[in-house]
Amino acid sequence: MSETILEIKDLSAGIEGEEILHHINLQVGRGEIHVLMGHNGAGKSTLGNVIMGSPVYQMTGGQILFEGEDITQLSVDARAKKGIFLSFQNPLEVPGLSMEAFLRNAIREKTGKPVKIFQFKKRMEEVLKLLDMDASYVDRDLNVGFSGGEKKKAEIFQLLMLEPKLAILDETDSGLDVDAVRTVSKGIDIFCQNGGTLLIITHSTRILDALKVDHTHVLIDGKIVAEGDGSLVDEINQGGYAKYTK
Amino acid sequence: MAEMRRDNPIDISEDNNRELLNDVERGLYDFKDEERDEDFYKVDEGLTEEIVRQISAEKHDPDWMLDFRLKSLKIYHELGVPQWGPPIDGLDMARIVTYVKSKTEMKASWEELPDDIKNAFEKLGIPQAEREQLAGVGAQYDSELVYHNVRKDVEEQGVIYTDMESALTGQYADMVREHFMKLVPPTDHKFAALHGAVWSGGSFVYVPPGTKVEIPLQSYFRLNAPGAGQFEHTLIIVDEGSDVHFIEGCSAPKYNVANLHAGCVELFVGKNAHLRYSTIENWSKNMYNLNTKRAICEEGGTIEWISGSFGSHVSYLYPTSVLKGDHSHAEFTGITFAGKGQNLDTGAKMIHLGKNTSSFIDTKSICKSGGISTYRSSVEIRKQAEGAKASVNCGSLMLDSISRSDTVPAMDIRTDKADVGHEAKIGRISDEAVFYMMSRGISEAEARAMIVSGFANPVSKELPLEYAAEMNNLIKLEMEQG
Numbered sequence: 001m002s003e004t005i006l007e008i009k010d011l012s013a014g015i016e017g018e019e020i021l022h023h024i025n026l027q028v029g030r031g032e033i034h035v036l037m038g039h040n041g042a043g044k045s046t047l048g049n050v051i052m053g054s055p056v057y058q059m060t061g062g063q064i065l066f067e068g069e070d071i072t073q074l075s076v077d078a079r080a081k082k083g084i085f086l087s088f089q090n091p092l093e094v095p096g097l098s099m100e101a102f103l104r105n106a107i108r109e110k111t112g113k114p115v116k117i118f119q120f121k122k123r124m125e126e127v128l129k130l131l132d133m134d135a136s137y138v139d140r141d142l143n144v145g146f147s148g149g150e151k152k153k154a155e156i157f158q159l160l161m162l163e164p165k166l167a168i169l170d171e172t173d174s175g176l177d178v179d180a181v182r183t184v185s186k187g188i189d190i191f192c193q194n195g196g197t198l199l200i201i202t203h204s205t206r207i208l209d210a211l212k213v214d215h216t217h218v219l220i221d222g223k224i225v226a227e228g229d230g231s232l233v234d235e236i237n238q239g240g241y242a243k244y245t246k
Numbered sequence: 247m248a249e250m251r252r253d254n255p256i257d258i259s260e261d262n263n264r265e266l267l268n269d270v271e272r273g274l275y276d277f278k279d280e281e282r283d284e285d286f287y288k289v290d291e292g293l294t295e296e297i298v299r300q301i302s303a304e305k306h307d308p309d310w311m312l313d314f315r316l317k318s319l320k321i322y323h324e325l326g327v328p329q330w331g332p333p334i335d336g337l338d339m340a341r342i343v344t345y346v347k348s349k350t351e352m353k354a355s356w357e358e359l360p361d362d363i364k365n366a367f368e369k370l371g372i373p374q375a376e377r378e379q380l381a382g383v384g385a386q387y388d389s390e391l392v393y394h395n396v397r398k399d400v401e402e403q404g405v406i407y408t409d410m411e412s413a414l415t416g417q418y419a420d421m422v423r424e425h426f427m428k429l430v431p432p433t434d435h436k437f438a439a440l441h442g443a444v445w446s447g448g449s450f451v452y453v454p455p456g457t458k459v460e461i462p463l464q465s466y467f468r469l470n471a472p473g474a475g476q477f478e479h480t481l482i483i484v485d486e487g488s489d490v491h492f493i494e495g496c497s498a499p500k501y502n503v504a505n506l507h508a509g510c511v512e513l514f515v516g517k518n519a520h521l522r523y524s525t526i527e528n529w530s531k532n533m534y535n536l537n538t539k540r541a542i543c544e545e546g547g548t549i550e551w552i553s554g555s556f557g558s559h560v561s562y563l564y565p566t567s568v569l570k571g572d573h574s575h576a577e578f579t580g581i582t583f584a585g586k587g588q589n590l591d592t593g594a595k596m597i598h599l600g601k602n603t604s605s606f607i608d609t610k611s612i613c614k615s616g617g618i619s620t621y622r623s624s625v626e627i628r629k630q631a632e633g634a635k636a637s638v639n640c641g642s643l644m645l646d647s648i649s650r651s652d653t654v655p656a657m658d659i660r661t662d663k664a665d666v667g668h669e670a671k672i673g674r675i676s677d678e679a680v681f682y683m684m685s686r687g688i689s690e691a692e693a694r695a696m697i698v699s700g701f702a703n704p705v706s707k708e709l710p711l712e713y714a715a716e717m718n719n720l721i722k723l724e725m726e727q728g
């Protein structure tokens with residue numbers, strides 16, 4: 001196994017008065033592709049949100065290490081600056097703020113340097129083209145009026161623009177048509193080729209077809225109940241979760 | 247108040263629409279004020295005829311203006327303060343006399359300015375040399391100089407752009423006399439009367455028929471000349487088929503020892519003419535801003551208001567559009583930001599008189615740290631205004647739970663041949679959205695500021711770039727303040 005980029009040690013978390021995740025242990029090596037599967041309501045999104053530092057959830061135990069550093073106490077933006085990215089299951093809308101302005105601000109805050117407009121615009125064009133997205137997306141208000149699929153594509157667009165080290169994709173493939181799945185896969189593939197690490201939360205294999213999955217984690221009722229390589233994904237898709245819920 | 251207006255001492259209009267207009271004027275300002283005179287604050291006799299005569303003499307008024315001032319003074323003493331909006335009892339009416347008496351008494355020094363104002367100047371990045379000027383504590387600004395440059399560019403087109411004092415005696419003196427305080431008569435309300443008595447400073451613009459003025463006329467500096475930002479009068483007349491954009495104001499906070507602002511804006515939009523009137527105001531936080539702005543549109547004319555209201559302790563501000571001519575059109579796009587200790591009562595009024603007239607109101611208000619923001623609007627569609635269309639859209643954003651936001655939209659529709667729409671939304675910043683933005687590396691404060699700027703975007707995008715940037719800076723500044 002390559003050098004560990006993300007390590008979750010005995011993590012328990014939940015919302016007030018209710019624990020959702022119980023004693024989670026998980027390790028992700030740099031450059032690897034991990035898949036997190038589990039039934040609806042198992043706690044997958046919760047885990048993704050907790051890694052990102054969402055204030056909605058409280059950690060009641062354990063640690064999150066990123067590149068060997070304990071980030072458990074860090075703010076959300078500090079985690080993002082370290083190189084963690086979360087593609088949201090339900091991306092939020094921000095009226096009056098264009099995607100372009102949003103990204104420019106994000107890059108500026110992340111790098112601490114003013115953004116070189118020309119380079120930035122050129123990069124946007126390249127990525128838009130790659131994702132088969134109309135140039136007008138970046139002028140539109142962030143996610144406002146985007147269709148479900150467009151929102152997901154826009155998340156991948158942001159991913160490629162921000163170039164994090166670790167991306168958690170929370171059902172980025174759901175709601176995409178066949179062509180969109182292909183473009184999103186292409187985007188993800190490029191992210192990996194550039195050395196990116198992935199933790200993919202998904203219910204389907206479509207997005208994984210073009211990718212080489214290194215490791216699969218199965219989350220049931222807030223607990224990791226099984227681990228395996230890429231073949232576990234197919235197994236679950238055939239057999240479902242019944243085997244684990246006993 | 248209405249009682250008194252009926253025997254209007256001032257001739258309002260020679261127009262054959264006089265009946266109509268008089269009718270309109272009644273209650274243009276008071277949205278709901280059924281209180282009777284005995285409830286009103288009885289005014290101190292502090293402001294005397296002698297003082298008004300003195301002001302008039304200093305300004306070398308023509309005779310009619312002196313008469314006008316004296317009549318206004320009489321009305322001022324007769325009227326009570328409005329009783330329906332935010333409380334203004336902190337405004338010491340007995341001290342009105344010192345507000346208007348002597349310019350030198352009103353001037354503070356830079357050192358005396360409150361810290362928040364000084365800090366604002368730092369943060370807005372205004373050089374020291376300009377700060378004193380802008381804050382209203384610098385030396386008397388030579389307004390003639392400022393006008394000169396702008397005027398040169400437009401005078402070839404026959405456009406008149408000058409200060410009100412010069413306009414009174416200039417080539418267009420008769421025109422000024424015909425229009426001055428005809429749209430906002432001194433009988434309108436107490437502060438209009440006060441304005442009529444003691445007004446000083448302001449701009450006069452006349453655009454001759456068939457003239458498209460390409461560059462916006464800006465009065466950035468003048469508003470900040472000492473004293474001029476207090477009772478200034480703006481009179482703009484856009485003749486048939488002409489087009490102009492007038493921008494007034496600036497984001498620099500304006501400080502006055504005397505804390506009353508009772509300006510007046512009168513806009514006359516001729517047949518098929520187009521006027522865009524943009525303002526950003528940022529009053530010091532001790533100011534009572536009781537400004538009256540009104541426009542009247544002839545057939546096919548268009549008035550567009552873009553309005554950003556920042557600062558002040560209390561504001562009453564409801565720019566009014568009278569759609570007199572058939573097919574005339576009005577749009578109002580405004581934003582108000584009420585922070586700590588502020589009670590801002592703002593909105594717009596639309597009065598449809600002509601057939602097939604249309605109006606749009608789109609306002610945003612933001613409140614935080616206990617600030618109170620009330621959106622108050624009124625749309626009146628008169629019986630004869632068949633085919634009128636009106637839409638009202640107001641959104642409020644509350645940045646915390648101790649602030650208050652109210653909406654008081656009134657509609658008075660007298661014909662069933664009208665199409666009226668209304669939408670109001672009150673919201674808060676979503677924690678989810680903040681989390682989402684932070685997950686991209688944006689700090690919490692920046693995320694919140696970006697959401698608020700986004701909320702204000704429908705207004706800022708209507709402003710010229712440099713003003714939009716200033717407004718965004720102002721919003722940031724307000725967000726940072728406790």
Ligand SMILES: Nc1ncnc2c1ncn2[C@@H]1O[C@H](COP(=O)(O)OP(=O)(O)OP(=O)(O)O)[C@@H](O)[C@H]1O
Pocket residue numbers: 015020038039040041042043044045046047056089
């Ligand atoms: N903010 C919240 N408030 C209340 N309950 C919550 C909250 N967030 C998560 N939960 C609960 O925690 C459990 C896990 O939810 P989570 O969204 O993590 O599931 P998931 O595995 O992502 O499911 P899905 O596959 O449907 O997206 C669910 O029972 C959910 O109702």
Ligand SMILES: [Mg+2]
Pocket residue numbers: 044045046089170171
């Ligand atoms: Mg989920």
